[in-house]
Amino acid sequence: MFVFFTGGIVFLTLILNGSITQFLLRLLGLGKLSATKLRVLKYTRYEMLNKALEAFGDLRDDEELGPADWITVKKYITCLNNLEDEQAHPHDVPDRDDHVHTMHLKVTRVRLLNGVQAAYWGMLEEGRITQSTANILMRSVDEAMDLVSSQPLCDWKGLRSNVQFPSYYRFLQMSRLPRRLVTYFTVERLELGCYISAAFLRAHRIARRQLHDFLGDSEIAKIVIDESTAAGEEAKKFLEDVRITFPQVLRALKTRQVTYAQTDLKKLKRNPPLVKMPRVRELLNTHPLVGALPAALRDPLLSNTKETIKGHGTILYGEGSRPTGIWLVSTGIVKWTSRRFSTRHSLDPILSHGSTLGLYEALTGKPYICDIITESVVHCFFVEADTIEQLRQSDPSIEDFMWQESALVIARIFLPQIFEKMVMREMRVLISERSSTNIYILGEDIELGHNYVGILLEGFLKTKNLHSIMAPAVLLPSNTDLNLFGLQPSA
Known part of the structure; x- marks a missing residue:
């Protein structure tokens, strides 16, 4: 009887349920996808097929073995037969419907917040944030998830109470108390706010790039990306206040982050590192341009360098102005803008510390190709163009190195789709x-x-079509798919 009833149940489940369930789901309409989900599915499928074509494209031709029989390949890998399907963007709807628009905004905000949360987990594993900081950050995302349908991204509101910079800290910095004592107390009280602000800005930057890579130049994506950028203004302001008043605090926290991955945690907590601000010569020697020069050439350069600190929103140089020298960014970040070159495809037109600005113009004598504006408090050094010219003429290998260094900024401005995702060190x-x-x-x-x-x-x-190209410019092979670079064929 046990075998009979068990076998009977299995038989009825397979025969009756297995055959009737499909028709029942269709009858009730439970198997249908909404038009919006169907568009998202088609768009995702199209992007996946494009990635497959890109992967197989490298294998199609072989210098030693010759070309592959692509028809036979498609016969076995059937997904490659659907590459000609029309791309359907999930936000391209024929009629403007406020309800659909609101739903798209909600879904896109949730998608970005999921990316932010994933970035927080990655930072926790890397040791960039502690477990307690991660809990605060995760909770702010959960709270923002509940409000995505009624208001813009608001995960910063849940963090605001933990990020405070009391006004009396400025007077503490100007007091005559021992520097080590001041640093100790400020690090203890400001470190949570610094960790939260830095993690918030980094996570949103990562999530914005992921969202842009998936949705492209969509109107909905632009709205959500703008909301994310605006949400980070208070975090930037807090870090700027700390950088102006207590620059040693940020340096100590960054040192602690790096040390975390290499040192026993209990030992680190018992004796957290207190870092002194390095001397001007030490900062200059750590800059990639100066550090790569021979000692004999480095000393004359250091003696002709002017140290300066610029506040947020300061213009270092303007587009079209005469090149008077170069700027070596030691700490902080700057933003580039241009009237000539479009920033439409640039998600984060940022150049970070370690950048060499204006070197291309100093080498060629051409006007500056873009505006450079500080995006935070920037500690930098200015070197006059005459000094750079003397350095250039001193050795052919030095000139070659300086041309390579100047190409870094050119590449970031002209092809942001590729080089914006790379840090300056990788480039x-x-x-x-x-x-x-x-x-x-x-x-x-x-x-x-x-x-x-x-x-x-x-x-x-001159191209084969007799079109003139004037330096500076980026050159691509003739068979390049310009859509991968966000460019039109006319470009």
Whole structure:
């Protein structure tokens, strides 16, 4: 009887439930996707197929074995047959419906907040934030999730009470108390706010890029990205106040973050590191441009360098103005804007510490190609153009290095879709180890290999269609899919 009843139940489940459930779901309409979800599904499928084509594209041709039989490949990998399907953006609706628009905003906000939360988990694993800080950050995201349908992104509201900069701290800094004592008390009281502000800005920056990569230049995505950017203004203001009044605090916290991954946590808590602000010469020597120079050339450069601290919103130099020198950014970040070059495809037009600004213009004598505006309090050094010219003429290898250094900023401005996602250190390694500087004479052809990018630093070029190209410019192979760079064929 046990076998009979068990077998009977299994039989009825498979035969009756298995055959009737599908029709029942269709009858009740439970298996239908809404038009919005269907558009999102189609868009996701299209993007996945594009990634598949990109992966197989590198395998299609082989210099040694020749081309593959692509028809046979498609026969076995059937998903590649659907690459010609029309792309359907999830936010492209024929009629403007306020309810649909609100629903899109809600879904997109939730998607960005999910990305923010995932970024917090990653920072916790990397040791950038502590467990208690992560709990506060996660809770703020959960609270913001409940309000996405009625108001813009508001996860910062849940963090505001933990980020305070009392006005009497400025008087504490000007007092005659021992510096070590002042640093100790300020680090203890400001570290939570600094951790929260830095983690908030970093997580939102990561989530904005992920959202932009998925949705592209969508109206809904732009609204949510703008909300995210606006939400970080208070966090930036707090870090600026700390950087102006107690710059040693941020340096101590960053040192503690790095030390966390290498040191026993109990030992670190018993004796947290207190860091002194380095001397001007030490800051300059750590800058990539100065640090790469031989000692004999470094000393004359250091003696002709002017140290300065610029507040938020200060213009270092303007587009079209005469190049008077270069700026070496030691701490802080700057933003570039341009009337000539479009920033439409640039999600974060930011250049961080370690950047060398205005070097290309100083080498070529051309006007500055963009505006450079400080996005935070910036500690930087100014070197006059005459000093750079003397340094350039001292050694051919130094000149080659300076051209490579100048190409970093050019690449970030002209191809933000690729280089904006890389930190300056990674770009330096890429250009120094995997690039070469070439000089071409009049009438010579320039051929770019597959997956190569050329940067025209000096001179003029003509294409096969007799279009003139003037430096500075970025050169792409003729078979490049410009859509990958966010460019139109006319570009």
